[in-house]
Amino acid sequence: MATTYLTRTGATPTTSNKYTFSCWVKRGSIGTTETIFRTYSDSNNSAQLIFDSDDTFAFQDIIGGTTVTNLKPSNFFRDTGAWMNFIVQVDYTQAVAADRAKIFINGVEVSYSATTVQSQNGASMLNTANNNALGSNRSNSSHYFTGSMSHVNFIDGTAYAASTFGSTDSTTGIWKINTAPSVTYGNNGFFTLKDGNTITDSSPNSNNFSLGGGTLTKTEDCPSNNFATMNPLDSFYSGATFSNGNTTQVTGGAIQAWSTSTIGVSSGKFYLEVKVTNSGNNYDCIGFSPYVPTATGNVLGGATGTVAWNQNNGALRLSGSTLATLSSYTTGDILSFALDLDNNLIYVYKNGTVQNSGTGLSIPSASSTSTGFYFASAGHNDSVASTFQWNFGNGHFGTTAVTTNSGNGYAGAEGKSIFNYQPPTGYSALSTKGLNL
Numbered sequence: 458m459a460t461t462y463l464t465r466t467g468a469t470p471t472t473s474n475k476y477t478f479s480c481w482v483k484r485g486s487i488g489t490t491e492t493i494f495r496t497y498s499d500s501n502n503s504a505q506l507i508f509d510s511d512d513t514f515a516f517q518d519i520i521g522g523t524t525v526t527n528l529k530p531s532n533f534f535r536d537t538g539a540w541m542n543f544i545v546q547v548d549y550t551q552a553v554a555a556d557r558a559k560i561f562i563n564g565v566e567v568s569y570s571a572t573t574v575q576s577q578n579g580a581s582m583l584n585t586a587n588n589n590a591l592g593s594n595r596s597n598s599s600h601y602f603t604g605s606m607s608h609v610n611f612i613d614g615t616a617y618a619a620s621t622f623g624s625t626d627s628t629t630g631i632w633k634i635n636t637a638p639s640v641t642y643g644n645n646g647f648f649t650l651k652d653g654n655t656i657t658d659s660s661p662n663s664n665n666f667s668l669g670g671g672t673l674t675k676t677e678d679c680p681s682n683n684f685a686t687m688n689p690l691d692s693f694y695s696g697a698t699f700s701n702g703n704t705t706q707v708t709g710g711a712i713q714a715w716s717t718s719t720i721g722v723s724s725g726k727f728y729l730e731v732k733v734t735n736s737g738n739n740y741d742c743i744g745f746s747p748y749v750p751t752a753t754g755n756v757l758g759g760a761t762g763t764v765a766w767n768q769n770n771g772a773l774r775l776s777g778s779t780l781a782t783l784s785s786y787t788t789g790d791i792l793s794f795a796l797d798l799d800n801n802l803i804y805v806y807k808n809g810t811v812q813n814s815g816t817g818l819s820i821p822s823a824s825s826t827s828t829g830f831y832f833a834s835a836g837h838n839d840s841v842a843s844t845f846q847w848n849f850g851n852g853h854f855g856t857t858a859v860t861t862n863s864g865n866g867y868a869g870a871e872g873k874s875i876f877n878y879q880p881p882t883g884y885s886a887l888s889t890k891g892l893n894l
Contacts, residue, residue, distance in 0.1 A: 460601050461671025462593030463649070463656055465664060467496060467586045471614035471643035474549035474575075476584045478506065479610045479622040480650075481634060481680040484537045485603030485702050486689065487512050492600045493543065494609075497588045504583035506545060507600065508534060515571070516545050516560060518581050525579060528558050529571035537604070537689055537703060538719030540680040542623055542632055547583070548616040549575050561619040563632035584613055584645055591649070591666065601671075605702050607679050608634060609650050613643030634680040675858070676702065676851040678888075682873050685720035685729075685833065685849045685887040692716060694750045695836060705855050706845045708737070708837035714750040715742065715757040715765075715836030718849070720887050723823040723830050725894070727796045727887050728869055728880035730848040731833075733768075734855065736788045737841035741768035743792060745803070746834040747826035757836045762826050765834070766792065766805055773805065773818060780819070783812040791854075795881050796831065798823050809878040833887065850874025850886030870894060 470476075478494060488510060495505040501522040507515055512533045518526035534541065544561040551557045554574045560567050575581065591609060594600040610622065621638045625631070642648070647664040649656055656666045656673065678684040686703035695716045696709020706716055731743055742757040744765035758765030758774035766773050771785040784807050786792060793806035802817030823831055835845050846854040852866055852875030853859070859866040859877040866875035871894045874886035885891030 461673055462601060462669045463591040463666035463673075464669040465589045465647075465666045467584070467589050468645045468662075468664060469586050470584045470645040473584050474547065474579065474581045475614055475616055476547050476581075476643075477610070477612040477615060477617045477621075478545045478583070479542065479608075479638075481540050481542050481607045482602075483540045483605045483678065483683075483702070484508070484534065485605070485699070487535050487537065489603075490600045491602045492590070492592065492594050493602060493606070495590045495594060496583045496585060497590065498582065498585070502582055504581065505594075506543070513570070514543065514560070516558065518575060518583060520580055520582055524573060525575040526558055526581075527571050527573040528560055529569060530560055530562065530567035531570045532562065532567055535690070538683075538686065540607070540683055542634070542680070544619050544622060546616045546619075547581060549577065549579050549581060552577055564619045564623055564625060566619075586645070589666075590669065593669065603700070603702075605676060605678060606650050608636065608648075610638060610640070610648050611642075611646050612640050613645035615641060615643065636681070672856045674701070674853055674856045676853065677873060677875055678702070678851045683889045684851050684874075685718040687716055687847060688719045691749045694753055694755070701846075701853075701855050704847045704849070704851065704853070706835060706847065708835070708843045708845075710737075710837075710842040711840040713754050713756050713836070713838055714752070715746060715755070715763075715834045717746060717749055718833035718887065720892070721747075721828070721830030721832040722796070722798060722887065722892070724798045725892070726799060726870075726884045727891060728793065728876065728884040729833055729850070729887055730791055730793045730877055731835065732791045732846040732848070732854040733786060733788055733843065734846050735842075735844035736768065737837055737843040738839040739769040739785070739787070740837060740839035741786075741835070741843050741845075742766070742838055743835040743845065744773075744794070745796065745831040747823070747828045747831055756838050757834055762821065763834065764803060764820050773803075773813075775820060781813050783807075791877060793878055794833075795884050798831065804881070806878065848876060850876060850888055850891075
């Protein structure tokens with residue numbers, strides 16, 4: 458979301474101190490204070506669901522300058538590669554304090570490091586006819602949420618069980634989304650961001666949100682189909698920075714190292730695209746690596762087990778040796794990679810045109826690498842930073858949607874992706890549906 462946030466003015470609630478909030482989030486940044494949802498009247502009267510700068514989560518309810526509820530899980534939330542379901546269940550009418558406010562993460566109630574809870578039958582600010590904001594502090598347009606949100610449900614008047622919004626997959630043990638929960642929303646309830654960027658209320662209430670600032674970007678990345686992004690947890694040696702849900706990467710100047718994707722693959726056929734939107738001094742290196750660099754001075758394509766298309770001379774290098782000399786590329790070019798790990802071949806494209814006369818280039822099998830996986834990777838080999846915008850099938854380069862095929866783009870073999878160019882037959886997006894094709 459970057460500096461994007463949504464706003465609405467709340468309605469008079471059915472029951473102000475009994476409600477349920479459920480949303481799915483995929484974090485973008487860590488180590489910063491970011492707001493998921495906030496209701497605000499003034500500095501002494503507000504309520505919020507936030508990630509704090511120490512990467513903890515909290516539900517806080519403030520009335521008359523007093524924090525009547527401060528519920529804080531003991532967990533840390535530093536995973537930027539997965540979707541997580543956060544549920545806050547409030548019923549201040551309960552006699553037992555522990556029953557008045559609860560937090561569930563992926564269907565399980567957490568243990569708490571802070572448990573201040575409002576008194577029985579006390580008031581709450583979250584469910585009031587005041588300013589609502591998704592993705593921002595709203596009172597001073599700060600603490601923006603930098604990741605992605607999906608299926609945001611607010612139910613006024615009922616404290617629903619976590620099982621209303623998801624269930625545990627019997628095979629994988631993973632908490633999976635219920636995309637159509639059976640609930641009664643109450644006067645102030647809403648269901649927004651149901652499908653990518655749909656801010657029209659999907660509940661019967663027409664409690665629609667408006668764009669308060671920034672650019673709302675639709676993405677195919679969702680709780681039922683998790684797409685790869687670049688990994689901000691792998692930035693210590695690369696010195697890179699990330700934005701747009703970690704699909705935009707700015708390399709660290711004067712640092713010879715690379716960043717990797719959140720999803721690695723060991724077999725199958727996968728396709729991805731990356732747009733060079735700002736080239737440094739013609740020393741970009743884009744390709745795949747089986748591991749995260751362990752020091753600066755490691756160059757993608759030069760380090761053992763890594764393969765990269767070098768910008769300055771067009772060489773596709775593997776472990777320091779040139780596999781083939783291809784076209785060079787520059788700012789504005791879109792590079793595509795088709796990785797065939799069933800036959801241990803890589804195909805590369807520039808602006809939709811296949812290189813090396815369409816002949817695949819041999820790479821080691823994933824099983825022979827140090828980790829057994831290949832991760833999409835990119836870095837730089839000079840003192841001037843470059844910017845790469847990755848499209849793992851989510852349909853955008855940065856915040857700009859693909860425009861090919863009448864704006865619909867082209868899907869991979871899994872059928873749930875949007876690429877600028879048509880992927881080769883049988884190649885999928887680097888996503889959970891692609892992995893399980």
